[in-house]
Amino acid sequence: MREATMDREIFTPEEERDAHFAAMQWFEAQQMSGHELLTHKELMDGFSWHGHHFRLTHQSQGIWKPQPFAAALTFKTAAPTPGKEAPYADRIDDSGLLRYKFSETKKWANDAMKVAAQRRYPLAWLVGVKPTPSTLFYYARFPAYIVDIDNRNGEFMIAIDETTPPTADHKDSGQIEKKYVSRWTKARIHQHDFREHVLSAYKISCAVCDLPHAQLLEASHIIADSKETGVPEVSNGLALCRLHHTAYDRHLLGIDADRRIHVATRAKSIETTHLQTGLLKFEGHSLTHVPTSKQMHPDGDRLAEHFEDFLRAEAQMTR
Ligand SMILES: [Zn+2]
Numbered sequence: 427m428r429e430a431t432m433d434r435e436i437f438t439p440e441e442e443r444d445a446h447f448a449a450m451q452w453f454e455a456q457q458m459s460g461h462e463l464l465t466h467k468e469l470m471d472g473f474s475w476h477g478h479h480f481r482l483t484h485q486s487q488g489i490w491k492p493q494p495f496a497a498a499l500t501f502k503t504a505a506p507t508p509g510k511e512a513p514y515a516d517r518i519d520d521s522g523l524l525r526y527k528f529s530e531t532k533k534w535a536n537d538a539m540k541v542a543a544q545r546r547y548p549l550a551w552l553v554g555v556k557p558t559p560s561t562l563f564y565y566a567r568f569p570a571y572i573v574d575i576d577n578r579n580g581e582f583m584i585a586i587d588e589t590t591p592p593t594a595d596h597k598d599s600g601q602i603e604k605k606y607v608s609r610w611t612k613a614r615i616h617q618h619d620f621r622e623h624v625l626s627a628y629k630i631s632c633a634v635c636d637l638p639h640a641q642l643l644e645a646s647h648i649i650a651d652s653k654e655t656g657v658p659e660v661s662n663g664l665a666l667c668r669l670h671h672t673a674y675d676r677h678l679l680g681i682d683a684d685r686r687i688h689v690a691t692r693a694k695s696i697e698t699t700h701l702q703t704g705l706l707k708f709e710g711h712s713l714t715h716v717p718t719s720k721q722m723h724p725d726g727d728r729l730a731e732h733f734e735d736f737l738r739a740e741a742q743m744t745r
Pocket residue numbers: 632633634635636637666667668669670
């Protein structure tokens with residue numbers, strides 16, 4: 427690493443690009459090992475790269491730039507207020523981009539975001555998640571690229587794109603491609619938001635069995651998102667472990683409008699005293715828990731609609 431004058435080390439743009447990618451790898455390694463929710467302390471502890479040590483967030487600021495960097499490395503958003511529906515509309519614009527407000531007080535932070543935009547460095551978006559009022563975690567989305575800056579509204583326009591690198595020049599890319607990419611990005615961000623808001627509302631545990639492991643939990647849609655009414659709202663969701671999610675989607679497990687659990691005959695028939703599938707013991711039970719806020723409760727009409735499909739599948743199997 428090049429030593430700059432006066433003991434202040436500054437990286438070359440190439441070195442800094444590598445360090446940004448190393449940070450993305452660090453986040454990826456955390457997620458791959460099932461460590462999806464990071465604490466503030468873990469982000470402050472940061473990661474090491476070629477003998478350098480970097481924090482991954484600022485003590486209080488939303489935007490973070492390590493000292494030897496010219497560009498921002500991460501930025502964070504607050505956890506949604508418990509009891510309020512997630513403000514999707516405030517965050518994602520019509521073209522599917524996250525709109526992140528300029529810092530009102532820190533010019534260095536805005537400058538660092540602009541450098542990241544110019545140099546097309548990947549950043550990580552740290553999304554606050556509050557499973558209980560007194561705990562706070564961050565869920566990282568990366569790589570995030572600042573694709574445009576809206577100076578009039580004071581916002582950075584950011585694409586979150588887990589697999590597709592951004593086109594060489596966002597503005598010059600073909601209209602069709604642009605449309606496709608933005609729709610795809612929008613869908614991805616909404617899926618992520620949905621998962622995180624549902625899991626957070628259900629205090630990170632399965633509504634059927636109470637299993638409390640984020641890496642085994644999924645946000646299931648009551649009405650599938652492929653349908654028009656399958657909106658990504660918490661009231662159209664249930665936090666379920668992988669077993670119960672699959673069982674619910676395949677109609678091996680039904681939940682009626684009163685939130686009572688039903689087990690399909692074909693699932694019952696394979697269960698014996700020696701073989702317990704993790705389904706039958708919940709027959710007739712109510713969901714273990716629903717969100718505290720009424721607004722986020724699983725919608726009765728939607729539950730009923732999904733349950734009709736369960737009954738239809740039952741009728742077919744027992745005919
Ligand atoms: Zn479960």
